[in-house]
Amino acid sequence: MANIASTTASAGTDVTARALREAVFAGLISLGLFVLFVGLKSDQNIRNELILNQRWGLLAIFVIVAAVGRFLMVAYVQPAMARRKAAKAEAEDVAKEETFFSRHFSKLAIAFLLIYPPLVVAIFGVQGSLKWVDNFGIQILIYVMLAWGLNIVVGLAGLLDLGYVAFYAVGAYSYALLSTYFGLSFWVLLPVAGILAAFWGMILGFPVLRLRGDYLAIVTLAFGEIIRLVLINWTEVTKGTFGVSGIAKATLFGIKFDASKDGFAAMMGLPMSSAYYKIFLFYLILALALLTAYVTIRLRRMPIGRAWEALREDEIACRSLGINTVTTKLTAFATGAMFGGIAGSFFAVRQGFVSPESFVFLESAVILAIVVLGGMGSLTGIAVAAAVMIGGTEILRELSFLKMVFGPDFTPELYRMLIFGLAMVVVMVWKPRGFVGSREPTAFLHERKAVSGSFTKEGHG
Amino acid sequence: MARETTTMTKDPILKVEHLSMRFGGLMAINDFSFEAYRGDITALIGPNGAGKTTVFNCITGFYKPTMGMITMKQKAGKEYLLERLPDFEITKLAKVARTFQNIRMFSGLTVLENLLVAQHNKLMQASGYTFLGLLGFPAYRQASREAIDLAKHWLEKASLIDRADDPAGDLSYGAQRRLEIARAMCTGPELLCLDEPAAGLNPRESLALNELLKSIRADTGTSILLIEHDMSVVMEISDHVVVLEYGQKISDGTPDFVKNDPRVIAAYLGVEDEEVEEVIEQIEEIEGGQGGTH
Numbered sequence: 001m002a003n004i005a006s007t008t009a010s011a012g013t014d015v016t017a018r019a020l021r022e023a024v025f026a027g028l029i030s031l032g033l034f035v036l037f038v039g040l041k042s043d044q045n046i047r048n049e050l051i052l053n054q055r056w057g058l059l060a061i062f063v064i065v066a067a068v069g070r071f072l073m074v075a076y077v078q079p080a081m082a083r084r085k086a087a088k089a090e091a092e093d094v095a096k097e098e099t100f101f102s103r104h105f106s107k108l109a110i111a112f113l114l115i116y117p118p119l120v121v122a123i124f125g126v127q128g129s130l131k132w133v134d135n136f137g138i139q140i141l142i143y144v145m146l147a148w149g150l151n152i153v154v155g156l157a158g159l160l161d162l163g164y165v166a167f168y169a170v171g172a173y174s175y176a177l178l179s180t181y182f183g184l185s186f187w188v189l190l191p192v193a194g195i196l197a198a199f200w201g202m203i204l205g206f207p208v209l210r211l212r213g214d215y216l217a218i219v220t221l222a223f224g225e226i227i228r229l230v231l232i233n234w235t236e237v238t239k240g241t242f243g244v245s246g247i248a249k250a251t252l253f254g255i256k257f258d259a260s261k262d263g264f265a266a267m268m269g270l271p272m273s274s275a276y277y278k279i280f281l282f283y284l285i286l287a288l289a290l291l292t293a294y295v296t297i298r299l300r301r302m303p304i305g306r307a308w309e310a311l312r313e314d315e316i317a318c319r320s321l322g323i324n325t326v327t328t329k330l331t332a333f334a335t336g337a338m339f340g341g342i343a344g345s346f347f348a349v350r351q352g353f354v355s356p357e358s359f360v361f362l363e364s365a366v367i368l369a370i371v372v373l374g375g376m377g378s379l380t381g382i383a384v385a386a387a388v389m390i391g392g393t394e395i396l397r398e399l400s401f402l403k404m405v406f407g408p409d410f411t412p413e414l415y416r417m418l419i420f421g422l423a424m425v426v427v428m429v430w431k432p433r434g435f436v437g438s439r440e441p442t443a444f445l446h447e448r449k450a451v452s453g454s455f456t457k458e459g460h461g
Numbered sequence: 462m463a464r465e466t467t468t469m470t471k472d473p474i475l476k477v478e479h480l481s482m483r484f485g486g487l488m489a490i491n492d493f494s495f496e497a498y499r500g501d502i503t504a505l506i507g508p509n510g511a512g513k514t515t516v517f518n519c520i521t522g523f524y525k526p527t528m529g530m531i532t533m534k535q536k537a538g539k540e541y542l543l544e545r546l547p548d549f550e551i552t553k554l555a556k557v558a559r560t561f562q563n564i565r566m567f568s569g570l571t572v573l574e575n576l577l578v579a580q581h582n583k584l585m586q587a588s589g590y591t592f593l594g595l596l597g598f599p600a601y602r603q604a605s606r607e608a609i610d611l612a613k614h615w616l617e618k619a620s621l622i623d624r625a626d627d628p629a630g631d632l633s634y635g636a637q638r639r640l641e642i643a644r645a646m647c648t649g650p651e652l653l654c655l656d657e658p659a660a661g662l663n664p665r666e667s668l669a670l671n672e673l674l675k676s677i678r679a680d681t682g683t684s685i686l687l688i689e690h691d692m693s694v695v696m697e698i699s700d701h702v703v704v705l706e707y708g709q710k711i712s713d714g715t716p717d718f719v720k721n722d723p724r725v726i727a728a729y730l731g732v733e734d735e736e737v738e739e740v741i742e743q744i745e746e747i748e749g750g751q752g753g754t755h
Contacts, residue, residue, distance in 0.1 A: 295595070298595055299591070299595070302584075302588055302591050302594050302595065302601075303577075303578075303580075303581050303584035303585045303588060303591070303594075304585070304588075304591045306570075306574060306577055306578050306581070307578060307581050309567070309569070309570060309574075310567045310570065310578040312569075313566075313567035313568060313569050313570060314565045314566070314567055316523075316561075316565055317561070317565035317566070317567065318549075318578075319523075319548045319549045319552075320521065320523075320548070320549075320552060320558070320559050320560075320561070320565070320645075321549075321552060321558075321578060321579045321581060321644070321645075321648055322549050322550070322551075322552030322553035322581065322582050322648055323549055323578070323581045323582075324549050324553075325549065331591075439569060441570070441571045441573075441574055441626065442574060442577075443571075443573055443574055443577055443605075443609065444571070444573065444625070444626045445573055445609070445613065445616075445622075445625040445626055446625065446626055447626055448626070449571075449626050449627065451569055451570070451571060451628040452628065454630075455568050455569045455628040455629075455630035455631065456568075456569030457568065457569055
């Protein structure tokens with residue numbers, strides 16, 4: 001007994017000793033790395049002379065953080081993870097019980113979104129709710145819808161599309177231009193924008209059908225840029241970089257959301273506030289996003305949806321089974337583009353202003369990143385990824401307390417992309433197939449079993 | 462002689478005439494002609510690199526032949542010139558299905574979904590090209606039930622019914638081979654082209670494959686054209702064997718005829734120097750005899 005105790009104790013001291021040793025090494029390495037980068041800073045003084053600022057305090061913080069971090073990692077985190085792994089291996093036989101929460105996750109999420117605006121109004125008041133409904137709710141839902149639309153092209157059909165934002169732009173400009181030039185209403189133009197974007201999807205689809213993989217990605221990237229450059233340079237119609245402003249707002253069965261006598265607030269006997277319009281827009285984009293999800297779920301159970309997934313798995317086998325891969329790819333492009341276009345027209349009506357700056361390549365990259373992070377093909381995973389990514393970057397704006405830590409010139413928003421990239425690396429290491437890597441089969445004989453992500457392919461374009 | 466009489470009574474389902482395929486300077490197939498008869502299992506054999514898979518790819522439209530004509534004659538009498546059709550229409554219209562030498566599975570889809578994808582064209586029509594199906598018309602629901610029944614039928618035949626809801630990539634090699642055949646059968650073909658279906662199978666799986674192929678022919682009347690190296694499969698199940706070497710036909714007839722054909726033996730086993738003259742003599746004898754009967 002005493003023997004065993006002494007061995008465990010000696011193992012414990014072993015680990016601590018090793019941790020201390022590694023902490024010292026980590027400290028030395030970070031000292032070597034940062035001594036010139038952090039410890040010394042070249043600056044200009046008022047007479048434009050180059051002077052050397054010494055920042056030994058900051059350097060000490062860096063070194064201490066590295067050493068302490070390494071110590072904690074080796075002494076506590078690694079043994080804990082090893083123990084958890086061992087425990088998991090032992091408990092493998094026990095079937096993982098589904099909790100109520102995980103089983104009804106999507107229903108609970110939809111219910112939460114439905115009561116979200118009243119909840120926020122109740123907590124923060126009508127004016128205070130604006131930020132929460134607009135910056136968080138609407139912003140995230142737009143990206144959810146865009147990512148679900150792109151998911152049809154990338155996740156289901158396996159065609160890598162780096163220019164998805166082009167369809168978003170087509171939808172936004174369709175609404176902006178047709179409503180300013182012809183005075184058509186939002187409800188008429190919403191489907192029109194979708195159809196026009198789908199049409200452009202087909203136009204893009206035709207030339208790229210013979211391309212696969214990297215080549216396809218490059219052409220779609222170029223297409224996205226072409227659309228943006230056309231919007232910038234076709235100044236007679238699009239007003240170029242100035243953008244189209246003063247776009248008509250949407251109405252609810254003809255009721256306007258303005259300060260007039262027959263506006264929404266006046267009719268309901270409420271004080272005028274722009275929050276009501278935002279809440280209306282929130283429900284509108286929620287409905288549009290849910291429509292996207294519903295259509296995607298239905299399409300997956302249709303022959304066309306199965307053909308998309310089969311196309312992702314093996315294109316040659318598809319052709320040997322009599323599937324016309326040309327039309328199948330075109331429908332995937334067109335369907336994905338249509339949802340992008342609808343989201344675009346919503347974007348235009350929400351902002352009241354569109355300019356080519358909103359449709360840069362970075363947007364395509366963000367949408368694609370959301371699809372990949374969420375798990376290609378999984379609607380739930382993608383929605384979670386959108387909430388984390390877009391919500392996370394919005395929250396950075398709120399973190400003013402960071403200024404106390406890093407000084408008053410620190411603007412957390414500028415580190416948005418850095419954190420975005422870091423999060424992507426972490427998630428891809430931890431879950432290479434995204435948040436939800438498994439695939440739900442569309443038909444079953446005996447029981448519905450999720451297909452593990454290790455069997456599904458990403459497609460070759 | 463026996464062969465001649467069977468030829469007279471049988472009608473060809475597939476007629477390949479003067480097929481040539483050139484890859485740059487290489488003549489992979491040179492003026493190759495043969496016929497596959499309706500209801501027969503026709504085997505295409507030959508040493509490695511003889512051009513068997515190239516012939517297959519020409520028939521199923523994955524290659525466009527340099528020269529020649531490939532005619533598919535359906536039961537209803539309709540004829541298709543396969544060299545003019547794009548590959549997917551060869552399956553869709555001409556009803557020629559194929560499998561691949563290295564299995565091409567939709568590994569991330571379940572076994573059942575694999576078979577449903579194979580019924581794409583039929584289901585597409587039933588769902589009104591997606592639009593009616595999206596609106597929930599009953600015709601599509603009916604059709605999809607029937608599609609699942611057909612899939613079930615073939616899963617039972619291929620003894621894969623217990624694995625129906627597993628991903629296809631999770632199946633063993635032999636089971637994947639059977640699934641690929643079942644999937645091809647779900648397209649409702651009149652001619653089934655199998656590229657080395659027994660490759661990599663153990664003797665027991667090989668035997669099960671023989672039974673599956675025989676029952677396919679007996680139950681559905683589907684004609685089968687197969688490439689095979691496994692002579693136990695070829696000799697056991699085929700009615701008609703065509704031998705290819707260096708892109709040219711060297712023998713064509715019943716399994717017994719081909720087995721004893723000195724040209725085939727020479728092609729497979731090679732000939733010792735001192736026996737060359739003897740073999741040539743034998744060949745000339747046979748050709749003389751054949752010339753008489755023609």
